[in-house]
Each structure stands twice: as C-alpha cells, then as structure tokens.
Amino acid sequence: xxxxxxxxxxxxxxxxxxxxxxxxxxxxxxxxxxxxxxxxxxxxxxxxxxxxxxxxxxxxxxxxxxxxxxxxxxxxxxxxxxxxxxxxxxxxxxxxxxxxxxxxxxxxxxxxxxxxxxxxxxxxxxxxxxxxxxxxxxxxxxxxxxxxxxxxxxxxxxxxxxxxxxxxxxxxxxxxxxxxxxxxxxxxxxxxxxxxxxxxxxxxxxxxxxxxxxxxxxxxxxxxxxxxxxxxxxxxxxxxxxxxxxxxxxxxxxxxxxxxxxxxxxx
Ligand SMILES: Nc1ncnc2c1ncn2[C@@H]1O[C@H](COP(=O)(O)OP(=O)(O)OP(=O)(O)O)[C@@H](O)[C@H]1O
Numbered sequence: 001x002x003x004x005x006x007x008x009x010x011x012x013x014x015x016x017x018x019x020x021x022x023x024x025x026x027x028x029x030x031x032x033x034x035x036x037x038x039x040x041x042x043x044x045x046x047x048x049x050x051x052x053x054x055x056x057x058x059x060x061x062x063x064x065x066x067x068x069x070x071x072x073x074x075x076x077x078x079x080x081x082x083x084x085x086x087x088x089x090x091x092x093x094x095x096x097x098x099x100x101x102x103x104x105x106x107x108x109x110x111x112x113x114x115x116x117x118x119x120x121x122x123x124x125x126x127x128x129x130x131x132x133x134x135x136x137x138x139x140x141x142x143x144x145x146x147x148x149x150x151x152x153x154x155x156x157x158x159x160x161x162x163x164x165x166x167x168x169x170x171x172x173x174x175x176x177x178x179x180x181x182x183x184x185x186x187x188x189x190x191x192x193x194x195x196x197x198x199x200x201x202x203x204x205x206x207x208x209x210x211x212x213x214x215x216x217x218x219x220x221x222x223x224x225x226x227x228x229x230x231x232x233x234x235x236x237x238x239x240x241x242x243x244x245x246x247x248x249x250x251x252x253x254x255x256x257x258x259x260x261x262x263x264x265x266x267x
Contacts, residue, residue: 020087021048022185022217023072028081030067030240041067043240045081051184051215054208054230056222059237065221066189068237072219073187074101086184106178106216110190113174114162120173121145121158127177141180148176152206168199175206186210188220192227204230 030042041064049055057065070076071083074090077098083090086104093101114123124145146158152172162170171191178186186207192200204227211218220231228234236244 019050021050021084022086023047023049023219024082024084025072026082028071028078028083030064030071030076030079041240042071045242047235047242047245049185049217049219051217052211053232054211054218054220055233055235056220056228056231057235057237058222059243063237064240065237069187069189069219069221072185073105073107074098103181104183104185106181106183106186108171108174108178108186108188108191110193114170114177116162119159119161120149120154120165120176123162123173124148124177124180127180145176145180148179149173152176166199167195168202171195171199171203172206175203179210184216186216186218188218188222190222190224191220192222192224197226200224200227 025045025047028042028045029040031038031040033039045068057069059065067076071078072085074085074093075098077093078091081091085101088101090098090101115126118126121142125141149155149158149172152175154169154172154176157165157169162173165173171194175191188207191207192203195203207218207220208230210216222228233245233247235242
C-alpha cells in the first residue's frame with residue numbers, strides 16, 4: 001500500500017465524528033418558480049455525508065431527490081440555508097465558482113451519455129481539460145485514462161467505440177470518466193436502471209470498492225432494490241422532507257426487517 005492509500009485508509013477507518021463531512025447540508029429550503037407560482041420542493045434538509053460512505057437516496061416520484069442531488073452537485077444554487085460541498089460553502093456562488101466545485105465531483109447517470117464517435121479512452125478524456133488538444137495515446141492523460149479503464153476490467157476495450165460495448169461495459173466507461181479527475185464525491189442518478197441484474201451488480205460492487213479504498217463519498221438515487229444492500233446508509237425523502245435516515249447495517253443487525261421492507265417497497 002503506498003502512503004497516499006494508507007492515509008486514505010486510516011481516514012476511512014476513523015470514527016465518522018472525527019472526519020470532515022464531504023457534504024454538509026443545513027436548514028436547506030428550495031423553491032421552483034416565482035411569485036404566485038413559487039412552490040417549495042425541499043423543506044429544512046439537514047444532512048452530513050462522510051468519506052467512504054455509500055448513501056442511497058430513495059423516495060416516491062416528485063419527492064425532491066433529483067433536486068437535492070443537483071444542488072449538491074453544484075448544478076443549481078441554493079436559496080436558503082447552507083450547503084458545503086468538499087468544504088466549500090456554495091450559497092451565493094456565481095456560475096464560475098460553481099463550475100470549479102463541479103470539477104471535484106464525478107457524475108454518473110442512467111443514460112451513460114457517451115459520445116458514440118469516440119473510443120472508450122477518448123470518452124474518459126472528455127472529462128479532463130486536456131481534450132481535445134492532446135488525445136494521442138502517448139500523453140499522460142491518455143495513459144491515465146487507459147489505466148482507469150483497465151482497472152475497471154476494460155483493458156481489452158480501451159480503443160473500442162460504445163457500439164462495440166455491452167450496457168455494463170458502457171456504464172463502466174462512464175464510471176471511468178467520473179473517476180479520471182480523482183473526485184472525492186460521486187453523485188449517481190439511477191446508475192443501474194438500464195442494466196441487467198449481473199451488470200448492475202458488477203457496477204455497484206465496483207462503486208463500493210472505490211468508496212472503501214479511496215474514501216470517496218457516493219450519493220446514489222436509485223429505485224433498483226436489487227442493489228440496496230451496497231448502501232451504508234439509506235435516506236428517504238417524502239414530499240421534500242427528509243423522512244428517515246438510517247444505517248443499513250443497523251437495520252439488519254437490529255432485525256428491524258419491517259422497516260427495511262417498508263423502505264424497499266417504496267423503491
Ligand atoms: N425545473 C422545474 N421547475 C418546476 N418544478 C420542478 C422542476 N423540476 C422539478 N420540479 C418539481 O419539484 C418537485 C421535486 O422534483 P424532483 O425531480 O426533484 O423529484 P424526484 O424525487 O427526483 O422524482 P423522480 O423520482 O420522479 O425523478 C416535483 O414536484 C417536481 O414537479
């Protein structure tokens with residue numbers, strides 16, 4: 001284990017109270033629309049997410065999951081309260097400052113959004129500032145993209161275009177693209193929805209490994225109850241309110257299967 005890895009390991013193994021949260025949400029309210037059409041969609045949200053944690057966000061349709069995810073991803077600005085992402089307060093930030101915050105976050109979506117005219121490696125490089133100036137296979141960034149793809153089991157597919165890849169392989173390219181800038185926070189919106197059972201399982205196992213080995217915080221919105229067991233924690237939004245927030249192991253250890261089943265039924 002190199003020194004960087006052991007430092008991360010020791011951070012991840014600390015009690016959560018000793019760690020700096022990657023995301024700190026306090027008293028957050030959010031509204032859409034103006035004047036008479038103004039509608040509140042998030043109500044007094046308080047939430048801290050820690051390094052190494054996989055947090056699954058569930059809740060009925062329209063409960064505010066995507067809105068909260070996009071606020072944490074600095075894709076929108078908050079109106080009221082406080083939202084610190086990787087130590088930076090985002091309220092009052094201008095577009096340029098938000099873009100800077102976003103650079104430290106990896107995004108993974110249901111539709112992997114790959115460019116079909118580019119190879120797996122070139123798709124990964126789209127996330128770096130070095131594209132398209134230098135995408136010859138000799139550059140450091142290109143080598144790094146190849147390394148990440150190899151570590152995700154795509155060593156044989158580095159220079160293939162998406163049409164020659166399976167659904168699970170395409171989603172792994174999307175994960176590689178989310179990782180190339182070494183984010184401390186990954187936000188995923190239905191990352192397994194388009195995948196068969198085995199590919200979905202492979203993708204989340206990989207995400208779990210990344211969270212644990214590199215101290216990455218992963219916040220994932222999913223309706224896929226086939227993958228719920230990878231969560232360290234499940235938060236449930238109902239009508240814009242944080243309805244519950246539980247450690248999955250606690251639910252399982254305490255034998256409170258009714259609570260877990262109730263939650264799973266809502267997915
Ligand atoms: N751009 C928008 N303008 C106005 N209202 C919006 C906008 N986006 C979302 N909403 C409303 O905000 C509320 C929360 O929506 P959001 O998409 O965050 O819910 P969700 O839990 O992600 O739903 P789903 O599971 O269906 O994706 C809903 O009432 C929705 O209609």
